[in-house]
Amino acid sequence: MFFNQSIEHDDYGHKWSLSALFRHLEENGVDIKLLWSRIYDLIIKSIISVEPFMADTVIKYNLKSHCFQVFGYDVLIDENLKYIINRPWLIEVNMAPSLNYDSPIDAHLKSNLIVYTLNLICLKKYNTKFYLSVESPKSASKKVSLNDKLINEFKVSFFRL
Numbered sequence: 001m002f003f004n005q006s007i008e009h010d011d012y013g014h015k016w017s018l019s020a021l022f023r024h025l026e027e028n029g030v031d032i033k034l035l036w037s038r039i040y041d042l043i044i045k046s047i048i049s050v051e052p053f054m055a056d057t058v059i060k061y062n063l064k065s066h067c068f069q070v071f072g073y074d075v076l077i078d079e080n081l082k083y084i085i086n087r088p089w090l091i092e093v094n095m096a097p098s099l100n101y102d103s104p105i106d107a108h109l110k111s112n113l114i115v116y117t118l119n120l121i122c123l124k125k126y127n128t129k130f131y132l133s134v135e136s137p138k139s140a141s142k143k144v145s146l147n148d149k150l151i152n153e154f155k156v157s158f159f160r161l
Helices: 018-027 032-060 104-120 128-133 146-158
Strands: 072-076 089-094
Touching: 018 032, 032 072, 032 089
Parallel strands: none
Antiparallel strands: 072 089
16 A cells, blocks of 8 residues: 555555546546536436425424534546546445544645534634633632533644644
8 A cells, every 4th residue: 555654645555635636537538527517417416305304303303503514425537537428426325434544645635624613613723721711600619610621621632733
């Protein structure tokens, strides 16, 4: 196996960045805008196909709007992509894609995925000094509960990626 040893070499080995792949494809005559539109089409249709199941799950578990899901799409781009009739192939959709990493490029890409996902769901960095000094509504003499402190510590440590 050939691993990327640094994020600067994102077009080497068996894992490439999407930008490196698109640079390579564009150099070989592939229309990247057309490719993206076909991949978007593939993703949208796959989500539409499972929408009834997802809606039933939300109702069954009373999830409402308090959850989100990251999907991992495995898409095959064949050598005939530059011709109009060919489309990308959907291999599988991962409901829980792995965020483990085994190379610097992998760590870089997956940590950016986490950051972008947290930005998308509007998760904000909290000022723990403020939250840890807030008094508990149950008792004016007690500080924030241990559970609240653990949650705030998680938020701070998570944003130190």
